Amino acid sequence: MDSRKLSVTFRFLRKLGLNYPEQEYGQVSLFDVVKRVCKTYRDAFLLKYLMNSALLSPVSPRKLRPWVLRKVGCHVGKDVFIGAGVYIDAGHADLIYIEDHVHVTARTILLCHKKELKDYCIGDDYAKLPYRLGEIHLKRGCSTGTGTLIMPGVTIGEGTIIGAGSLVTQDIPAWTIAVGRPAKVVKQIMVREK
Known part of the structure; x- marks a missing residue:
């Protein structure tokens, strides 16, 4: 420029x-x-x-923390559980969509921006690289394990469970269990037999 x-x-x-x-x-x-x-x-x-207030801890996970996330710009549905120490990309909170009945457990990180490295070359100034933004979608009833890191542009499908400590770099389909760094599907959740 x-x-x-x-x-x-x-x-x-x-x-x-x-x-x-x-x-x-x-x-x-x-x-x-x-x-x-x-x-x-x-x-x-x-x-x-407010997110980690000890005084308000009895109402924090299901009432206070979802309210705070809405106030900073996240799109948060009903009956959402937000654990302690959850970090959101506050500067891009409007790119975070959390649907009804989602569980975002403790120390989960929702990151909506990262540096664009595709044209990065020797001698370039890293600080001057542009950011790539991406929405995060946590679909109805999914759950993130403790310490999960979710990168920009990721959708976690309905009913999906992400294992603790996972790094989610790509979309995870509905009704699966994914674990690892990077997270990979390890199990398909089946329909309950009657």
Whole structure:
């Protein structure tokens, strides 16, 4: 991107040492920066002080934590369980979709952005690489195991169980059990015989 086309605000942020990628932030206005900062502080307060409040722990997993996620921009359905220490990509919370009856267990990470590495070459500045964004969809009744990391652009199918400590880099089909780093389907869940 030609530096003459970059906004004054972006160039000022660069002079302050904030090395944002030009592709995503090159045309940012001062109003946009102030709005982002205010939202970031509000969201940080909600996530830090309400998500894991010891005082509110009896209502946290099924009432408070889903409410907090909705407030920061996630799309959260009914009767959702959110465990302790769940981390969401707060800057891109609007890309997270959690349907009804989902269990997101403790220390799960929902990451909606990552650096785009396809054109990365020797001598390039990693900090200037653009981000690739992707929605995360947790379909009805699925469950993530403790310590699961879910990468951008992933859909976890209805009724699926992800094993503890798994790294989910691609879509996982409905009614399966997937484990590992990267997560792979190890079992198809069958219909109960009568």
